[in-house]
Amino acid sequence: MSGTVTVDWTRVCPLDRLEPERGVAALVDGVQVAIFRIDDELFAVDNLDPLSRAYVMSRGIVGSRDGAPTVASPLHKQVYDLRTGLCLDLPGVTLPRYDVRCRDGLVEVRLRQEE
Template sequence: MGWVRVCRLEDILPGTGVCALVDGKQVAIFRVGERLFAVSNFDPFTKANVISRGLVGSKGDRLYVASPLLKHRFDLETGECLDDPSVRLPVYAVRLESGEVWVSVAKPQAVEVGA
């Protein structure tokens, strides 16, 4: 699996996201506490690349990002839309190494809901 360095951890403010071009695709990377998440930056409802500008929140134990346009909420671990479970964002593997954030260039992970 190939990896792309996207930024330093300190470039992502806690509770926010950034967008990076990874293997020709826009990926939204979020920092929530000590955890990192990476999902597609493409909002399937508005057809706009805006997810990285969304607001991070939680519903129970599930962390999500709410799209800045129509406010659809997407689970940061699975990509599932909490408002329409038939829709989901591709999820990318992300890791932190020596203070740098890396995203996998492999095909986005297909994560089953409830897994």
């Protein structure tokens, strides 16, 4: 049987530690996650650039394309939609994304794992 297993929420940091329009890397249950605070919304994606295989996405350039919040890889500049993880420049390339929320002033991330 295959499916998605959801693990518990992991506290990362207080919300006020996240600077708007910038990324930060966090180790969540052994996974490097890039967290972004954009226009009072939180986004969490894998910190591993799917093309260069370097852990750099938290240092990416934040922006928007057609109203979608985005991050551009700091190495090769491919742009990813932070809502979906889809690469907007190369079809078929995806940046894994994770659940993220602010609860009682603390940013929490929840990983989803495949069985």
